[in-house]
Amino acid sequence: xxxxxxxxxxxxxxxxxxxxxxxxxxxxxxxxxxxxxxxYVTVAFxxxxxxxxxxxxxxxxxxxxxxxxxIWKNYFDMDTDYGLIKERLKCTCDELKDAIQEKxxxxxxxxxxxxxxxxxxxxxxxxISHIKKxxxxxxxxxxxxxxxxxxxxYYSFPNLEVLCNITEEEFRNLKTGFxxxxxxxxxxxxxxWSEDNSIEGLSYEEAKEKLMTIxxxxxxxANCVLLFGLGYTxxxxxxxxxxxxxxxxxxxxxxxxxxxxxxxxxxxxxxxxYAQQYMFCFARDSKVDMVL
DNA sequence: CTCCAGGTCGTTG
DNA sequence: CAACGACATGGA
Numbered sequence: 387x388x389x390x391x392x393x394x395x396x397x398x399x400x401x402x403x404x405x406x407x408x409x410x411x412x413x414x415x416x417x418x419x420x421x422x423x424x425x426y427v428t429v430a431f432x433x434x435x436x437x438x439x440x441x442x443x444x445x446x447x448x449x450x451x452x453x454x455x456x457i458w459k460n461y462f463d464m465d466t467d468y469g470l471i472k473e474r475l476k477c478t479c480d481e482l483k484d485a486i487q488e489k490x491x492x493x494x495x496x497x498x499x500x501x502x503x504x505x506x507x508x509x510x511x512x513x514i515s516h517i518k519k520x521x522x523x524x525x526x527x528x529x530x531x532x533x534x535x536x537x538x539x540y541y542s543f544p545n546l547e548v549l550c551n552i553t554e555e556e557f558r559n560l561k562t563g564f565x566x567x568x569x570x571x572x573x574x575x576x577x578x579w580s581e582d583n584s585i586e587g588l589s590y591e592e593a594k595e596k597l598m599t600i601x602x603x604x605x606x607x608a609n610c611v612l613l614f615g616l617g618y619t620x621x622x623x624x625x626x627x628x629x630x631x632x633x634x635x636x637x638x639x640x641x642x643x644x645x646x647x648x649x650x651x652x653x654x655x656x657x658x659x660y661a662q663q664y665m666f667c668f669a670r671d672s673k674v675d676m677v678l
Numbered sequence: 679c680t681c682c683a684g685g686t687c688g689t690t691g
Numbered sequence: 692c693a694a695c696g697a698c699a700t701g702g703a
Contacts, residue, residue, distance in 0.1 A: 510685035563698075564687095564700095
């Protein structure tokens with residue numbers, strides 16, 4: 387891959403294992419907007435990035451090489467060799483071949499911890515389109531304006547200091563429903579952890595246990611946060627879609643979620659998170675049979 | 679109008 | 692411990 391800066395844009399040429407539509411639309415993030423064919427605005431790290439892709443060329447508009455190197459390279463996980471991961475997974479797990487082939491351009495975004503945590507608390511029992519609306523509403527109400535692209539304004543997700551002052555009632559007014567107290571509890575914990583730095587350097591198990599002390603964070607949300615917001619690539623969130631496709635690919639019968647997670651840990655190991663994303667996206671897209 | 683959505687909590691058996 | 696209903700809200 388080559389990285390060039392030209393006329394205030396950054397261009398990535400000969401990009402491998404990268405499909406902007408699959409990356410953003412695969413349910414790992416909620417703070418983006420499709421503005422054209424293979425053209426998006428994604429909001430993260432208090433910035434709005436206008437990005438488009440044509441074949442193996444990716445355009446990052448109105449940015450610089452410095453910003454790419456300090457922010458977007460890590461956000462898009464460009465230092466990870468997805469070709470290698472896919473080969474490993476396909477070798478050991480023949481069942482994944484179709485999903486990987488179909489969703490070959492997925493990457494696991496390295497998102498901010500706080501936004502990921504709150505977004506996935508909101509996600510419970512909600513459709514992705516509605517999760518996006520709530521994340522946008524929170525950002526518009528409490529975040530900063532970080533860009534105007536094609537006449538549309540984009541707002542960053544509020545930082546921790548601002549989040550600390552949002553009341554349960556204010557969250558209810560933003561249509562978060564019964565999740566409002568969960569969000570407040572999560573913010574309280576975020577504040578503690580940022581003050582004593584206690585979320586850093588933990589093992590997967592320790593971090594998961596810590597996350598699950600938050601009311602409203604169960605096994606699935608904790609795994610999503612570990613994977614998308616804290617970089618634990620072995621995390622394997624089991625939701626309805628993963629349950630359906632793994633029952634079809636592996637178990638051939640109704641199987642409890644904890645059994646599925648246990649199996650994934652043994653079978654996929656450190657690559658669990660990647661395997662999960664290929665399967666999730668594939669299952670949701672191809673509408674895997676609802677029953678077995 | 680009914681059903682369900684990238685679930686979790688509290689309560690029962 | 693496994694099973695089950697409640698929980699807010701909006702879209703199909």
